[in-house]
Amino acid sequence: MGLSRKEPFLLLLLGVSALLLGGSAGSSSHSLRYFTTIVSDPGEKVPQFFSVGYVDDQEYAHYNASTKRVLPTAPWIRKVDKDDPQYWERNSQVVWNTEQSFRVGLGTLSGYYNQSGGSHTLQKMYGCELRGDGSKGGYRQFAYDGRDYISFDKETLTYTAADVPAQNTKRKWEADLATIQYRKAYLEEICIEWLQRYLDYGKESLLRTEVPEVKVTRKEDYDDMETLICRVGGFYPKEIDITWTKDGEVWTQDVFHGLVSPNSDGTYYTWRSVTVDPKERERYKCHVEHDGLPNPVDVAWEEPDSNLGIIIGCVVGVLLLIGVMAGIYFKKRQDGYKAAAASDQGSNSSGTGTAVPI
Numbered sequence: 001m002g003l004s005r006k007e008p009f010l011l012l013l014l015g016v017s018a019l020l021l022g023g024s025a026g027s028s029s030h031s032l033r034y035f036t037t038i039v040s041d042p043g044e045k046v047p048q049f050f051s052v053g054y055v056d057d058q059e060y061a062h063y064n065a066s067t068k069r070v071l072p073t074a075p076w077i078r079k080v081d082k083d084d085p086q087y088w089e090r091n092s093q094v095v096w097n098t099e100q101s102f103r104v105g106l107g108t109l110s111g112y113y114n115q116s117g118g119s120h121t122l123q124k125m126y127g128c129e130l131r132g133d134g135s136k137g138g139y140r141q142f143a144y145d146g147r148d149y150i151s152f153d154k155e156t157l158t159y160t161a162a163d164v165p166a167q168n169t170k171r172k173w174e175a176d177l178a179t180i181q182y183r184k185a186y187l188e189e190i191c192i193e194w195l196q197r198y199l200d201y202g203k204e205s206l207l208r209t210e211v212p213e214v215k216v217t218r219k220e221d222y223d224d225m226e227t228l229i230c231r232v233g234g235f236y237p238k239e240i241d242i243t244w245t246k247d248g249e250v251w252t253q254d255v256f257h258g259l260v261s262p263n264s265d266g267t268y269y270t271w272r273s274v275t276v277d278p279k280e281r282e283r284y285k286c287h288v289e290h291d292g293l294p295n296p297v298d299v300a301w302e303e304p305d306s307n308l309g310i311i312i313g314c315v316v317g318v319l320l321l322i323g324v325m326a327g328i329y330f331k332k333r334q335d336g337y338k339a340a341a342a343s344d345q346g347s348n349s350s351g352t353g354t355a356v357p358i
């Protein structure tokens, strides 16, 4: 069984891209991406089908396989209703077509791989990217059972088959030049136009910036060395540039980093550590660049004592203030009750103002 272009699998794949057309942007990168998956499970009668669209890291729409409808999942996508009343209907139809082609495709693929039953997964990812420097990117690729199957090379208008069975698909898809040319035009133009439109609809959340908070902590190691950890949190968008510097020069030795992970409030968190000789601790700085920062920041580890110093300073300041106010109060009282010598004596020992010189 093959993927001839008369067969639904191919047709659907064609249709898919039509579906998701997709948004102007700040200096960071933005992407429009679609993920489609079908999973066959011998325990279930029908394979499960999923399709989801993202702008950057925000899901904005998905397909409900029970109702056969594409539904909005980000508030801003609703703005499309006014500009394009057929949007949901059209995309529901396109994804429904994809669903059918994926169902057929699962059968085709188990034929190519000589499989009889079992659980199998077919996935498609495609989308486009608008980078901060104005350059663009686009990709379209398929995976079968979690491994690369085939991917589109829009520069050469060819498909790259990851294994022998995938060459069947490659031959069939490459035979249809018109469709291949459409795929390229979709990734390079149509997808980018939709991305720009979506970024405009969702600019309040997608193009916002939230300033990273940077803090350096330290941890003693076993071998007389210590680890400085630069913790960076609360930022958006996700792109961030964090380096350790020593005496102002980028330092990469014994540097480890964490993934950039999402917080529940839609911001991101990450960390970057460096192992240092405690004697040289002050020479290291955590250098952070982010769209939310007008200028890069450099943060060194700070003696907790200096914080304690600030706290003590504040407490002393507050006490002084209270003392001054109490002093003024007592002064006024003295002025008001010049004659009452007896009660003035008592005032010295009442309240908090005892140490305050007037």
Ligand SMILES: *[C@@H]1O[C@H](CO)[C@@H](O)[C@H](O)[C@H]1NC(C)=O
Residues within 6 Å of the ligand: 064, 065, 066, 067
């Ligand atoms: C799909 O829609 C049905 C009916 O409205 C609902 O019960 C179900 O939870 C939805 N499924 C998903 C994955 O959203």
Ligand SMILES: *[C@@H]1O[C@H](CO)[C@@H](O)[C@H](O)[C@H]1NC(C)=O
Residues within 6 Å of the ligand: 112, 113, 114, 165
């Ligand atoms: C499937 O079986 C055929 C015939 O036995 C064989 O030629 C082919 O290499 C097999 N394909 C795979 C992917 O194992």
